Amino acid sequence: MQDLLREMHQWMHDYMRSFYTDDEEVQKGIVLKEEHTGYVTSISKELAGHLGLSLEDRQLAEIIGLFHDVGRFRQFSVYRTFNDAKSEDHAALGLQVLEELPFLKEMPKASADIVRFAILWHNKKEIQGAKSRRQLFFAKLIRDADKLDIYRVLRPFLTAPTDEGISRDFVTKFRNGEQVDYTKIRTQEDRKLVRLMWVYDINFAWTLKKVAERGYVADIIKELPKDKDVEEGVRRLLAYVEKKCAQPDVAEL
Ligand SMILES: [Fe+2]
Structure with a gap:
């Protein structure tokens, strides 16, 4: 998993930077999401460590953190907004992006399904339809990591x-x-x-x-x-x- 994780980080890094632009307004939005991705990835790792998860499960939490908002970049480039109601659900869009990549196919099926489930439900009002305790658990973990960092992002507005x-x-x-x-x-x-x-x-x-x-x-x-x-x-x-x-x-x- 370690090599795969490294490839995922490299891909995500390059992918986010591929959206960099001279348009100041757009650039601000992209950098905001790039920073959010970085924070949520480390919070997910830290929380997984606090909960005493195995190395494999800590890496799973890290992968979910890394990719949870991958849909934001395509969303902004297509619709020029981060508003799901005015565009489309960025979690579902993120899964579309991920399915175009080799990463999920290189993971054990049950783990890939956990990534899919946790990402799809990270931004909904509540989690529904988990097929296992593990799916539910990792969805809860990413929701916490995401909220903690969104409080940081929103502080000036709130x-x-x-x-x-x-x-x-x-x-x-x-x-x-x-x-x-x-x-x-x-x-x-x-x-x-x-x-x-x-x-x-x-x-x-x-x-x-x-x-x-x-x-x-x-x-x-x-x-x-x-x-x-x-x-x-x-x-x-x-x-x-x-x-x-x-x-x-x-x-x-
Ligand atoms: Fe999100």
């Missing part, structure tokens, strides 16, 4: 004050710790709440501790509108974070 107001039904759901419908996001303030509520969807205490330690949660909370229901939601959320962080992580393989 902490800027706005006067756009917040949707009442979002606040009610936040207070009650219930899921919200992403498609109903209306304002930047709604977006802050939605990202904050990602906390409830983080799978491992390791990830949540990093999210908290890096101040991502506190920074968003600071910028939320002053409101009794928002404060109630924040209390619930912080209590949840404390409880979850105190639980030991187990690799359910």
Whole structure:
């Protein structure tokens, strides 16, 4: 696997750079995704190490991290947007790109299927239809690694004050710790709440501790509108974070 992994890294490196352009706006988007790929790959490796996975499984986590957003590059070059709703699902697009390459065929079938499954479900609201514990486990791992780095990317946008107001039904759901419908996001303030509520969807205490330690949660909370229901939601959320962080992580393989 070590040689294959090296080839994958080399290919991904060259592939991402093949999208470099003189168009400043496009270049910014490509570099953003290149950096995100690098961070998510290392976070995946680190999390896999923390969970005590075997060398093979740590490498599997690394491969998924490396390729999880491979579809972003074709998406941007074809549609000039990273918005899935305005183009197509970048996870499914990523699988198309991967199927054109020899890598998945060179892996054991069960491992290749785990890569496919984890990538396809890395960006969905929830994971559905896993055919094995391993598929589900690696999907959870990449979702955590991805979220941790997206908090880094989004921090400047989620902490800027706005006067756009917040949707009442979002606040009610936040207070009650219930899921919200992403498609109903209306304002930047709604977006802050939605990202904050990602906390409830983080799978491992390791990830949540990093999210908290890096101040991502506190920074968003600071910028939320002053409101009794928002404060109630924040209390619930912080209590949840404390409880979850105190639980030991187990690799359910
Ligand atoms: Fe993604």
